Amino acid sequence: MKFTLILSCFIFSTIGNTALAGGTFIGNGGHVVACFSEKFQDAFFENGGLSQRGLTKVESLDVLDYYIAKKNFKGQLVNNELPGLCELNNRDMAFAIWDRLWDIDPRFHETISCTQYESGLNYGIPVQYELHLVLDNGEDLQLPENCSLRQAVVRQGSFFYYNKNLMEHLQGLTCVPQRGLLRLHEDIYTSAVRAYGHETSLQSRKLLTALLLNSPATVKEVIKDFGRPIGPACFEEDAL
Amino acid sequence: MKKLLLFLTLTLVVSSAPAAQVIACFNENVQDRFFSEGDLSEEGAAKITILRSLDAWMAQMAFLGPKNFAGLTEEQSYQEIWARLRVYTHEFYNSMNCLENRIHFSSAVASGALPLLEDSALPFEVPKNCQILQTLTTQGEFFIYNQKIVSRLAKTSAPMELAILRAHEEMLQAAMANYGHVDAARTRNLMISLLNTWSAEESGPPDTRIRTPGLIAATTNTFGPSKRPTCSLQKETP
Numbered sequence: 001m002k003f004t005l006i007l008s009c010f011i012f013s014t015i016g017n018t019a020l021a022g023g024t025f026i027g028n029g030g031h032v033v034a035c036f037s038e039k040f041q042d043a044f045f046e047n048g049g050l051s052q053r054g055l056t057k058v059e060s061l062d063v064l065d066y067y068i069a070k071k072n073f074k075g076q077l078v079n080n081e082l083p084g085l086c087e088l089n090n091r092d093m094a095f096a097i098w099d100r101l102w103d104i105d106p107r108f109h110e111t112i113s114c115t116q117y118e119s120g121l122n123y124g125i126p127v128q129y130e131l132h133l134v135l136d137n138g139e140d141l142q143l144p145e146n147c148s149l150r151q152a153v154v155r156q157g158s159f160f161y162y163n164k165n166l167m168e169h170l171q172g173l174t175c176v177p178q179r180g181l182l183r184l185h186e187d188i189y190t191s192a193v194r195a196y197g198h199e200t201s202l203q204s205r206k207l208l209t210a211l212l213l214n215s216p217a218t219v220k221e222v223i224k225d226f227g228r229p230i231g232p233a234c235f236e237e238d239a240l
Numbered sequence: 241m242k243k244l245l246l247f248l249t250l251t252l253v254v255s256s257a258p259a260a261q262v263i264a265c266f267n268e269n270v271q272d273r274f275f276s277e278g279d280l281s282e283e284g285a286a287k288i289t290i291l292r293s294l295d296a297w298m299a300q301m302a303f304l305g306p307k308n309f310a311g312l313t314e315e316q317s318y319q320e321i322w323a324r325l326r327v328y329t330h331e332f333y334n335s336m337n338c339l340e341n342r343i344h345f346s347s348a349v350a351s352g353a354l355p356l357l358e359d360s361a362l363p364f365e366v367p368k369n370c371q372i373l374q375t376l377t378t379q380g381e382f383f384i385y386n387q388k389i390v391s392r393l394a395k396t397s398a399p400m401e402l403a404i405l406r407a408h409e410e411m412l413q414a415a416m417a418n419y420g421h422v423d424a425a426r427t428r429n430l431m432i433s434l435l436n437t438w439s440a441e442e443s444g445p446p447d448t449r450i451r452t453p454g455l456i457a458a459t460t461n462t463f464g465p466s467k468r469p470t471c472s473l474q475k476e477t478p
Contacts, residue, residue: 048364125302129364154363156425157462159302159432161363 030134030153030182031064032166033143040148048130048150049165061166061173063181064141064149065205069212081176082212090180097184097211104216108223112191114234126164153182184208191233196226258412258424259357259377260405262389263297265290265370274371278353279388291389292397293404294372295431306435309400317403321431323440328456331469336414338471343383343406348376350387361425376405378413404431417473419463429459 036044036057044054050061060080062070073082085093102109131151141149152166170178185201185208192198203226210218266274266287274284290297299306309317326333354374366372375393376385385405393401408424408431415421433456 047367127301127364129367131364132362156361156363157429158458159429 030131030151030155030162030186032150032152032170032178033060033062033064033067033147034058034150035060035144035147037146039145044148045130045150047128047165048163049128050169055169058169058173059146061169061178062176063152063170063178063185065185065208066176066178066181066212068205069209072209073213079175081174085177085212086175088177088180090177090183093177093180094184094187097208100211100214101207101219104219105223108226111195111229112188112233114187114191124160124162126167127161128164131161131163155186181208181212192226195229195231195233197230198227258409258416259354259374260408260412261294261356262291262373262375262393262401262405263294263366263370264288264373265367267369269368270371275353277388278351278386280392290370291392293375293393293401293408295404295408295428296401296435298428299432299435302432303436306400306404307437308439309398309435312399314394314399314402317400318406320440321403321407321434324434324437325430325456327440328437329460332460332463332466334470335418335466335468336411336471338410338414338417338473341378341410341413341473343376343409345385345390345402345406348383348385351384352386352388354384354386361423361428363425376409378409383409404435407431407434413473414471415463418466418468418471420467421463426459426462429462430456433459 034044034050034054036054037059038057043051044057045051046054050058060067066082070077070080070082075083077083078086088096098109098113101113131154133149133151134154143149150166151163152170153160153162155161167179170182185204188208189198189201189204192201192204196203198204203222206222207219207226210222264274264280264284266284267289268287274281274287276284280288296306309320312320322337325336354377356372356374357377362372373389374386375389376383378384390402390405393405408427411430412421412424412427415424415427419426421427437456
């Protein structure tokens with residue numbers, strides 16, 4: 001058990017954060033977009049993960065926020081990835097993104113940053129079945145017909161259920177630290193729920209997308225729509 | 241006819257009641273014919289590969305399964321689960337320990353099939369070769385259980401399985417009454433944590449003491465604010 005616990009903690013030290021005490025229980029986010037070399041078919045997936053057939057056809061597997069950022073990027077992609085991310089590991093990429101926010105709006109950064117998340121206790125549970133798709137309200141995703149939205153992680157309290165197959169391929173199919181992106185999304189959303197009373201991760205996704213695009217003007221627009229702070233982002237139990 | 245009436249009545253009354261469940265898995269995709277009158281059919285019994293409490297099955301998936309229950313009777317296992325909660329939490333234990341709802345199968349109401357209550361809030365699709373079965377539920381002061389499934393569980397599984405059903409049902413009742421929960425997700429996480437920690441007596445080797453109670457602390461922290469410091473299933477007077 002000890003090994004499994006350590007392994008689970010290790011896996012989710014790159015993804016999870018502390019659960020929302022008394023807040024939204026099942027967190028949103030945890031979405032990935034899989035795109036294939038031909039029109040999507042159900043047979044490309046099996047038990048929530050990529051099937052053997054899907055593996056022969058898959059062209060990309062991205063965290064949704066990153067997929068949107070890539071779509072909206074006006075510059076030149078490097079090997080079909082946003083420039084500058086492949087050189088970073090999960091942790092350094094997270095620091096870099098938080099630093100971008102600090103540079104743009106330090107006061108807002110103060111309201112949603114919570115470094116204590118990092119010391120919180122999280123447990124990842126590998127699942128070999130299809131996770132329920134938890135859609136954010138108001139999301140209008142118009143994916144091309146060769147792509148499909150999938151749930152890679154579902155949070156229930158301090159437990160993060162993750163699809164083992166998708167998580168392995170998420171790291172294996174790209175040089176971008178995608179697990180770190182999942183974690184960033186969860187960190188931002190946790191703060192958005194606590195500090196701003198958000199009920200979906202839509203604004204959190206917009207913020208992360210804008211930060212990935214390194215677009216200060218868009219970040220400022222998103223911050224305007226975040227609303228007024230209603231409480232702290234950090235709770236005492238985060239420091240467990 | 242009596243059975244039909246009982247089923248219809250239960251369908252109405254248990255729709256918002258807490259419930260404990262069992263998972264049955266077979267060596268092929270589930271078919272209706274695998275079940276008969278609340279029990280496994282002959283074919284279902286021949287093809288079943290797993291019959292255990294949903295909490296233990298999830299604990300197996302998460303952390304390799306319940307720990308340190310070997311050799312314990314049902315009652316000892318039941319006491320052990322509660323003792324772990326007492327040892328590793330303090331105020332939280334008091335808020336969950338409702339003395340008025342102790343469950344014993346000997347004093348519960350035996351029934352046939354119970355309508356499935358969708359309160360498990362499982363984060364994933366149940367595998368096609370598996371079926372969740374409602375096994376124990378509460379209506380007012382009565383505990384109602386699927387007698388045939390419980391009998392099978394008692395014969396084919398470890399004694400702890402029945403203890404897990406009892407403890408789950410009691411803790412879920414407390415979670416709904418004292419923490420306002422509407423489904424079993426957090427209670428199940430708590431049960432998974434309790435099943436996988438060190439026994440109350442041992443509390444584990446020193447190098448694991450911090451980590452394993454941490455698993456319990458992480459789940460109890462998600463329960464939200466308690467309405468009362470000491471558990472009670474009595475409704476609050478306005």
